[in-house]
Amino acid sequence: MATKKVARSVVIAAPAEEIFDVLASPYRHPDFDGSSTVKGQIHGPDRLELGAEFGMDMRLGVGYRMTNRVVEFVPDRLIAWRHLGAHRWRWELEPLADGTTRVTETFDYSYAMSFAYQLAGWPSRNxxxxxxxxxxxxxxxEDAA
Structure with a gap:
């Protein structure tokens, strides 16, 4: 099966450690969620690690709750989670020579029924x-720095 991913990157004027601290705190996820579906954390640790589970209040038309599990984790460099669907949200941090960090967010649906995801339009929505x-x-x- 071909790998199915949607990814975008941005350079942030901050060290990878500071950015990772935000990503690894599920309480902060509503602060930067661009989908407007993440509303707040309902259970889980303050800081994520490999295997950690965390639940979020969500809203996509109607409210619902989603439990996620961290499935990839390299401190200050990589974190990815998934819920009961097989797709993953992955964040990769690459420190750059000038002290900034390239952050790449990826929606990876290669683990799931990719045809159904494409038919429903999820790759373009994500x-x-x-x-x-x-x-x-x-x-x-950057505002916190």
């Missing part, structure tokens, strides 16, 4: 959400 999320994360982190 691309638009990523394009709104990354500037919000940039502003959030």
């Amino acid at each position: 691309a638009r959400a990523i394009e709104q999320t990354l500037p919000r994360l940039k502003l959030l982190v």
Whole structure:
């Protein structure tokens, strides 16, 4: 099966560690979510690690709750989670020589029934959400510095 991913990147004027701290805190996710579906954390740790589960209040037309599990984790460099659907949200941080960090967010649906995801339009919806999320994360982190 071909790998199916939607990814976008942004350069943030902050060290990878500071950005990772925001990403690894599920309480902060509503602050930078560009999809406007993440409303708040309902359970889980303050800081994520490999295997951690965290629940979020969500809204896409109607309210619902989603439990996620961290499935990839390299401190200050990579974090990815998934819920009971097999697709993943992945964040990769690449420190650059000038002290900034390239952040790449990826919606990876290669683990799922990709045809159904494409038919439902999820890849393009998630691309638009990523394009709104990354500037919000940039502003959030740079304003805190």
